[in-house]
Amino acid sequence: MDTFVLIVTISVALFFTYTNGFHDSANAIATSVSTRALTPKAALAMAAVMNLAGAFLGSGVAKTVSKGLIATPEGRSGMGILFAALAGAIVWNLVTWYFGLPSSSSHALFGGLVGAALAGGTTVHWSGVVDKVIIPMFVSPAVGLLLGYLVMLAILWFFRRANPHKAKRGFRIAQTVSAAGMALGHGLQDAQKTMGVVVLALVINDPSKGYGIPIWVKFVCAAMMSLGTYAGGWRIMRTLGRRIIDLDPPQGFAAETTSASILYATSYIFQAPVSTTHVITSSIMGVGATRRVKAVRWGVAKNIVAGWFITMPAAALVAAACYYIVKLIFG
Template sequence: MPSFEIIVFVIVFTALAFDYINGFHDTANAVATSVSTRAIAPNHAVILAATMNFIGALSGTAVAKTIGSDIANPSGITQSVILAALVSAILWNLLTWYYGIPSSSSHALIGGVIGAVVAGQGFSSLKLAGIQKIIFVLIASPIAGLIVGYFVMTALWWISRNSTPGRVNRRFLRLQVLAATAAAFSHGSNDAQKSMGIITMALFSAGMIPVFEVPKWTIIACAMAMALGTAVGGWKIIRTMGGRIVKLEPVNGFAADLSSSFVIYGASMFGMPVSTTHVVSSCIMGVGSAKRVSAVRWGVAKQIVSAWILTIPASAAVAALSYTVIHFLLGV
């Protein structure tokens, strides 16, 4: 059996790998609309997203504390449980990325933690109140995105009612870059913190830190991993997010990015983990619905929602299987 310190090191490395994969898996969340409307060149969009993801990741640790302490008691979690949760989330992310499905990294990680905890320590080790709160927010946030996207787009149509469509789109072409910047910042503020919470859980359960506080080096490491992953780009998912849900014009892209940044950063301020993929997708649907309901390609939207529903139970099942193998190999 490897030493305890080596196991913790492997967990930290795996959590950073998850953050990196999350970066290229969810790059589309911030840049897809800007790329699809040609507001910004793809290479420049990815660099912008990577930079703002890094800055956003440094903005707080409230989400990290929720992930690390509200699903299960971190002091009673074994290293095999944590590693199994990460392995499950990574496998699900890679699978959905390969097929170009904009699924939720957040759902995959949360499902992975739940499945691994149940397999390793039973249902009694779960914090049901915390899980209920997290799942409520995961469900409510895309609904909020749909509503906010609809009303933001409706307001923009009203403000621009006396302008020609061409003039409106020329005006919002540049503004869309600012909205994409805000969306990338909010993405970093929420998603990068999830790995911070997992690493802190591993350190606390191993007795390497006295209290559940996210170390500074963890914040920097996760921010860098997210930014590097974002810089790689997720072009398959960009094609789905940027054009398959609804045909976007600059004013639509601006409304979608602005709406998603409001919802995601609002959740981050309250320490609530949300799926940035869910929120951005629902904001795009809301924006499209403001034009006309038929503008949204609901068949594609249905496929995406199906992946959303499947993610938590699927990743939980993979985590339970992963725990069995890891516990057998490591004995911890």
């Protein structure tokens, strides 16, 4: 296998990780910034460090991505499939970032893998796609919505007699911890997804390598995601932090705690690559609904949910088109 092709494919994978970082940085810090628990610069620096740390805490999600969604393609054509999958995901990330839509980088990648695999004649493990991607895509937001609502109700009950100003100050401090936990979960989930793609590229290049994750793969994927996170995603941050609902510190703490809990459970228990975007957005909606249902700007939420549904097929179509272009140029 041409080493140059391998290097190009891995480089594109790392660029995807970078776009994932700045596209999804808002997931970890939007609520903390909007409640003024953290300054934007401090929040971004903290998220970048915790993203880096989270990437080293597990490998289950990476194994699901590398082995559970598509059959391992072979030869130069296989590398072309991976290249096209990543290109489709990157294009969709950039489009949704430009319009400030918090769509899922994860599902852009999964859609890209499926679309490129179908275009290249590679088998798609549909049972794995359904079990590990489609079902969690619907279940995780529902759990986030319900759990966020219940966690916020519990906070309101436990602190019903507390001084409101003192309670808000306390939760503003507590948000430093919950935001760090959310950023750690984001690194645990999203950095592993690109690790899975890089491992797949290494296996295509040399099948004897096996599906283990080399330490250098973990490090470079984590580092690129951290750099992307520090670059920030201000357009999406405004959507999550203000446009869905105006959050106060207790609500921000509840949303972040809920989201982090779901990310850890899906990573360690189910090894399912869920979307951090879906989880934090639905958690914010659930938390906001405790104020009153109309407090949530459901029109904005509807547009976000629509973005969730079109992400996978849109990225799949772009990836398929990229594959045919690559095949036309390089044969």
